Amino acid sequence: MAKRDVLRILREQYEPISGQKIAQMLSISREAVWASVQKLRRDGYAIVVKPKGYLLLKPTAPLSAKAIQSNMQGHPWQDRLTVLKLVDSTNDYAKRLAAEGAPEGTAVLAEAQQNGHGRRGRSFDSPAGHGIYLSVILRPQEKPTALLHLTAAVAEAVAEAVEAQTGLQVDIKWVNDLVAGEKKLGGILSEMSADFKAEQTNYIVVGIGLNCCQSAGAFPPELAQMATSIAAQTGVQPDRNALVAEILIALSRLRDTLMTERSDWIQRYASRCITIGKQVRVLRAGKARKAVALGINESAALAVEYSDGTREWISSGEVSVRGLYGYIS
Ligand code: BTN
Numbered sequence: 601m602a603k604r605d606v607l608r609i610l611r612e613q614y615e616p617i618s619g620q621k622i623a624q625m626l627s628i629s630r631e632a633v634w635a636s637v638q639k640l641r642r643d644g645y646a647i648v649v650k651p652k653g654y655l656l657l658k659p660t661a662p663l664s665a666k667a668i669q670s671n672m673q674g675h676p677w678q679d680r681l682t683v684l685k686l687v688d689s690t691n692d693y694a695k696r697l698a699a700e701g702a703p704e705g706t707a708v709l710a711e712a713q714q715n716g717h718g719r720r721g722r723s724f725d726s727p728a729g730h731g732i733y734l735s736v737i738l739r740p741q742e743k744p745t746a747l748l749h750l751t752a753a754v755a756e757a758v759a760e761a762v763e764a765q766t767g768l769q770v771d772i773k774w775v776n777d778l779v780a781g782e783k784k785l786g787g788i789l790s791e792m793s794a795d796f797k798a799e800q801t802n803y804i805v806v807g808i809g810l811n812c813c814q815s816a817g818a819f820p821p822e823l824a825q826m827a828t829s830i831a832a833q834t835g836v837q838p839d840r841n842a843l844v845a846e847i848l849i850a851l852s853r854l855r856d857t858l859m860t861e862r863s864d865w866i867q868r869y870a871s872r873c874i875t876i877g878k879q880v881r882v883l884r885a886g887k888a889r890k891a892v893a894l895g896i897n898e899s900a901a902l903a904v905e906y907s908d909g910t911r912e913w914i915s916s917g918e919v920s921v922r923g924l925y926g927y928i929s
Pocket of ligand 1: 688689690691692713715716717718719722724732734735776777786787788789807808809810891
């Protein structure tokens with residue numbers, strides 16, 4: 601038990617942390633911390649002892665605003681980026697900035713999140729130095745109901761950016777999961793602030809979580825079967841700074857064409873969406889019904905056909921669609 605807790609703390613740090621501090625945080629002895637570190641090393645974790653304490657080595661260069669900006673020279677969003685070492689959630693941080701009036705294209709990026717989350721309150725594992733945890737503020741003028749395709753379009757834009765930067769083929773599991781090799785590579789969480797009565801959108805924070813550098817065996821046990829990373833799929837550690845720049849540029853292109861090229865975004869999303877044509881379980885109010893996914897419409901709603909032949913459009917907020925036998929199928 602102590603081993604897992606020590607690992608959780610080390611995964612959140614980008615600077616060395618003393619054995620005494622870890623011991624205090626966990627109410628255990630320094631000897632127990634040391635014993636856990638030894639066990640973790642035997643498990644293959646690269647933990648070094650620095651003058652200021654223990655450090656779990658990270659596989660790639662740190663995130664850097666300068667390095668990201670050098671890949672987006674002249675782009676209007678390049679100076680709207682904040683890079684943090686540790687944050688509760690980049691989405692929560694970006695929502696705070698948006699409420700204070702931050703402009704469109706303001707982006708928050710962190711090396712680690714303590715409370716990274718996805719849809720339906722699920723947590724998003726966010727170890728330091730291994731992923732991209734990025735949130736971007738958008739301020740579309742359209743009314744909230746005209747923006748139902750946004751999350752799908754963001755998933756498509758991010759998938760295209762990852763492919764362009766790494767060569768990895770990225771699929772999408774309806775509605776917001778990024779998938780590679782039939783495992784989850786990442787996900788999108790869009791959060792909107794709006795006056796629904798006045799049909800006015802205040803802002804949308806789009807959050808992007810991507811597993812980049814984890815080796816296949818490095819995920820926590822509960823994710824081991826269903827999660828993957830760019831490095832695990834390609835055998836190459838991606839340049840996270842270049843990839844963040846590519847994603848930001850892709851998002852600004854999406855912002856410019858969200859309404860004018862809506863059908864194109866949806867068509868490209870649909871051809872990437874591995875849910876279509878598959879048997880799925882539609883979960884609603886604790887009950888599961890088997891169905892076949894037929895296709896999606898301009899609002900990114902999913903058409904399903906139940907075994908009794910009835911059909912229904914499902915919107916993302918309503919239900920969750922799972923494969924019949926596992927994460928994908
Ligand atoms: C999902 O899988 O349901 C979506 C996961 C979204 C995770 C990202 S990481 C950056 C941003 N901050 C969060 O707390 N969530 C999103």
